[in-house]
Amino acid sequence: MQKKIIRTSIILTIIFIIGVFFIGLSKDKTYDTKDLIGQKITKVQIKHFFENRKISEKDFKKNGFTLINFWASWCAPCRDEHPYLLKLSNEKNLKIIGVNFKDKKSRAKNFLDELGNPYAEVASDKLGKHSVTFGIYGIPESLLIDKDLIVVKKFIGPILRNDYSLIKNIIEKK
Amino acid sequence: MLSNFGNTLLFLNLLLGVLIIYFSVGEFQNSKITISKKIYQLCLFQITFVIISFLTLITAFIISDFSIITVYQNSHSLKPLLYKISGTWGNHEGSLLLWVIILTIFSFFFLIYSKNHQKNYRIISLIIQNILILGFLFFLIFNSNPFSIIAPTPKEGLGLNPILQDPALAIHPPLLYIGFVGSSIYFSAAMSSLITNYSGKLFAQSIKNWVLISWSFQTLGILAGSIWAYYELGWGGFWFWDPVENASLLPWFAMSALLHSIMVLEKRNQLYFWVIILCLLTFILSVTGTFLVRSGILNSVHTFANDPSRGLYILIFLSLMIFASVFLFFNKFKNSNYGFYSNSRETFILINNWFMIFYLITILLGTIYPIFTEVLTDYKVSVGPPFYNTVIIPIVVLFLFFMSIGPRIKWIKNKSYNLNLLFKILLASILINFLITYFFNSYSFLSNFIIISALFLIISSLLDLNKSFKKKEINSSRVTSHLAFGFLILFIGLNHNFSLEEDFNLKLGEKKKFDNYSIEFTDLKLKDFENYKAVIGKFQINNLKKNLNQFLYPEIRIYDNPKTITYEASIRSSFLKDYYITMSNVDRSDYYNIKFQKKPFMMWIWISAIFISLGGFLRLFHNAKKNY
Numbered sequence: 001m002q003k004k005i006i007r008t009s010i011i012l013t014i015i016f017i018i019g020v021f022f023i024g025l026s027k028d029k030t031y032d033t034k035d036l037i038g039q040k041i042t043k044v045q046i047k048h049f050f051e052n053r054k055i056s057e058k059d060f061k062k063n064g065f066t067l068i069n070f071w072a073s074w075c076a077p078c079r080d081e082h083p084y085l086l087k088l089s090n091e092k093n094l095k096i097i098g099v100n101f102k103d104k105k106s107r108a109k110n111f112l113d114e115l116g117n118p119y120a121e122v123a124s125d126k127l128g129k130h131s132v133t134f135g136i137y138g139i140p141e142s143l144l145i146d147k148d149l150i151v152v153k154k155f156i157g158p159i160l161r162n163d164y165s166l167i168k169n170i171i172e173k174k
Numbered sequence: 175m176l177s178n179f180g181n182t183l184l185f186l187n188l189l190l191g192v193l194i195i196y197f198s199v200g201e202f203q204n205s206k207i208t209i210s211k212k213i214y215q216l217c218l219f220q221i222t223f224v225i226i227s228f229l230t231l232i233t234a235f236i237i238s239d240f241s242i243i244t245v246y247q248n249s250h251s252l253k254p255l256l257y258k259i260s261g262t263w264g265n266h267e268g269s270l271l272l273w274v275i276i277l278t279i280f281s282f283f284f285l286i287y288s289k290n291h292q293k294n295y296r297i298i299s300l301i302i303q304n305i306l307i308l309g310f311l312f313f314l315i316f317n318s319n320p321f322s323i324i325a326p327t328p329k330e331g332l333g334l335n336p337i338l339q340d341p342a343l344a345i346h347p348p349l350l351y352i353g354f355v356g357s358s359i360y361f362s363a364a365m366s367s368l369i370t371n372y373s374g375k376l377f378a379q380s381i382k383n384w385v386l387i388s389w390s391f392q393t394l395g396i397l398a399g400s401i402w403a404y405y406e407l408g409w410g411g412f413w414f415w416d417p418v419e420n421a422s423l424l425p426w427f428a429m430s431a432l433l434h435s436i437m438v439l440e441k442r443n444q445l446y447f448w449v450i451i452l453c454l455l456t457f458i459l460s461v462t463g464t465f466l467v468r469s470g471i472l473n474s475v476h477t478f479a480n481d482p483s484r485g486l487y488i489l490i491f492l493s494l495m496i497f498a499s500v501f502l503f504f505n506k507f508k509n510s511n512y513g514f515y516s517n518s519r520e521t522f523i524l525i526n527n528w529f530m531i532f533y534l535i536t537i538l539l540g541t542i543y544p545i546f547t548e549v550l551t552d553y554k555v556s557v558g559p560p561f562y563n564t565v566i567i568p569i570v571v572l573f574l575f576f577m578s579i580g581p582r583i584k585w586i587k588n589k590s591y592n593l594n595l596l597f598k599i600l601l602a603s604i605l606i607n608f609l610i611t612y613f614f615n616s617y618s619f620l621s622n623f624i625i626i627s628a629l630f631l632i633i634s635s636l637l638d639l640n641k642s643f644k645k646k647e648i649n650s651s652r653v654t655s656h657l658a659f660g661f662l663i664l665f666i667g668l669n670h671n672f673s674l675e676e677d678f679n680l681k682l683g684e685k686k687k688f689d690n691y692s693i694e695f696t697d698l699k700l701k702d703f704e705n706y707k708a709v710i711g712k713f714q715i716n717n718l719k720k721n722l723n724q725f726l727y728p729e730i731r732i733y734d735n736p737k738t739i740t741y742e743a744s745i746r747s748s749f750l751k752d753y754y755i756t757m758s759n760v761d762r763s764d765y766y767n768i769k770f771q772k773k774p775f776m777m778w779i780w781i782s783a784i785f786i787s788l789g790g791f792l793r794l795f796h797n798a799k800k801n802y
Contacts, residue, residue, distance in 0.1 A: 010500070011500065014500065017542075018489065018492075018493050018496075020546055020550070021465070021489055022489060023549045024471045024545045024548065024549050025482050025486060027548060027549065133554075
C-alpha cells in the first residue's frame, strides 16, 4: 500500500511538472519588448491617480488610439517630452493615459500643475510592477495602442519632434 | 547542392537507424553468442554518414553557401575562418546536428567496447540508443533542418552574433555536448539492464568509463562557458546562476553522484537501483536542460531564438523518456537492504550522493521556480545569486569535511579513526586561515568556514598524495580531483573575500581615486576592424601603495553584421589577480560608465577546474591500461 502511494505521488509530481512546462510554453512573453508590437493588451488593473478606482483596458477601448505614457516627476527627459504630449492631447482621435512610475504623489501633482496636464486619465504605479508587465524598464517610455488594444508602436525614451509627427501620421491615417 | 547532399545523408541515417533496430530485434532469434557482422557494418555506415553530413555543413559555412538558411543567418563572408567553422554549432540547427553525431558516436563505440558483456544487454542498449537517435533525427529533419534552403540566394549572410565569436565559445558546445549527450549511452544501458536483468558488478564495469568520459568533458565544457562569460559578458565573475548555466550544472551533479556510487556497485555489488536512477536521471536532466534553453520558456542571456514548436517537440520526447523509464523502473524495482556499516567507505559515498542530490534539487528548484510562479500565479519572479549562495554555501562547508574524511575510510568496515591526525589537520587549517585574514586584512564570517574547510580538504588530500607516492601507487586520479576541488573552493573563498569593485562615471581626462587606486581616463580612439568598429578607451591604473602602473583598454564594439553593440572588458590577468575594466557610453553625454574590478586568484579558479576534470581523464587512462 505504502509502495503504491509513493509510486502514485511520484508519477503525479512528474505529470504536474510537465503540465506546468506545457502551459509555460504557450504563455506570452510580454517580457521581450521586441515581441510587444502587434500584441494585445489584456488584464490591466492600475490604481487611478486621483480617484478611488482602477484603470483597466476597458478605459482604452473607448478611444480611437491610446498613448500610454510612463513618466515621473524625477525624470528629466519627461520634461522634454511634455510639450509634445500637451500638443498631442488636442488630437481628437487620441487619448493619453499617464502612468506615474515610482513617484511621490505630491511631487507628481506639482509636476502636472507646473507643466500642465496632457493626460485624459492618470494612473499610479508606485512600485513599478505594472509597468514591467508592459515591458517597461526605464522611463520615459510610451506605448501607442489602437482601439482593439493592439500595440502599434513602442517609444523608448522621450517623445520628441519626430515621434510626435509619427504619432500624428498614424492616428490621422485611420 | 550541399543542401541536397546533406539532406540525403540525414535521410539515409534515418533509414539506417530503422534498419539497425530491425536487425537488432532479429538478433534475438540468432543463437550465436556474438552480434552478427551486419549490425556492426550498419553502425559503421551510420557513424560515417552522420560525420560526413556534419562536414558538409561545416563546408557550407566555410565557403559561405548562403543558399542554406542556417549559413545565411549565422555567417558572413568576411568572418575569420575559425568563427565560420565554429558558427556551425553556434546556432540551434547546427548544434542539434552535433547532438545527433555524439549520440551516434557513443552508440558505435559502446557497441565496439562492450564485447565482453552479455549479448542481449548490448543489443537492447543499441536499440534504445537508436530510438533516441531517431527521435532527435526526426526533430532535426522535420523541425530544425540545418540544410533548409532559401531562395533566391542572398548575396551576403547576416553574420554570427558577435558575442559568440570567441575561441572559448568555439570549443564550449562540443565539450559540453560530449558530456551531456554522452550520458545518453548509460541511459540506454540502464534501461537495457533493467529489461535484461544484467545487473551488478558487470553492469557497473560496462558503463563506468562512459560515465568518466562524460563527466570529464562536462566539467571542461562548463569551465569554457564560464571563462567566456567572465570576459565576454562583462559581468566580472565566474558564476552568475543564470538559468542556462544552471541547466549545464544539473546533469553534472547527477553524474558526479553516479561517478561515486558506481564504485560501490563495482566493488560491493550494492546500490544497483540507485545507480540505475542516477543513470536515467543524468540524461533526463540533460534533455530537460535542452528543453529549458531551446524552448525560450526561461529568460536568460543565452536562450536561443524562441520557437514554441521546438519546445513542444522536446517536451513530448522528454515526457516519453521519463514515463518509459519510470514505468520500467517501478516494474523491476526490488527493495533491498544494504546493511552498510555506518563507518564504511560505502556509507561515506552515500553521504556524498546525498549532498549531490541536495545541490541538484536546490538548483533545479531555483531554475524552474520562475516558470511555476508565472504559470500558476501569473507573477514574474527571478531567482538570483542570494538564494543560491544562502542555501548552498553553508552546506559546502560540511560537504568538504566529509569529502576529506571519506577517502580515508575503508570498504566494508573501518576499524580505527586517526582522530589525532584529523585534529592536527583542522588546527593547521585554522592557523592558515588566521594568517590569511591577518596579513590581508579582510574578514567575513562565513568565508572563514569556507576557507578552513577547503584547507582541511587540501591538507588531507596532500597527505594522501604523499602516501600514495610512498606506496608507489600510480593511480592518483581521485586525489587529483579532490585536491583540485579543495583549491577551487579555497580560491573562490579568497576571491570573494578580497575582490574590489567600483562603479563610476568618467569623462576623458578625468581621474577617480578610491582606496589605494587611482584610475585616469587618458585617451579615446575610434578604430576600424575587419568586421566591426571599436571605440577604445585607455585607462591608467595606479596603485599608490605598490607602485603599480598599468594601462587597460576596454572597448565598445559596433558590429555591422548583425548590427550589434558589445562591450568588451579589458582584463589584465596575472598569477595572483586580475584587473578588469568595462566601459559603456552614457546616453547624450560625454561621460562613460566605468566598472573597475580587482579579482584575486581568477586564474587559479580556472586552473583548479581543469585539474578536477584531469582527475577523470587520469582514471580513464588508468582503467584503459588495466584492461589492455
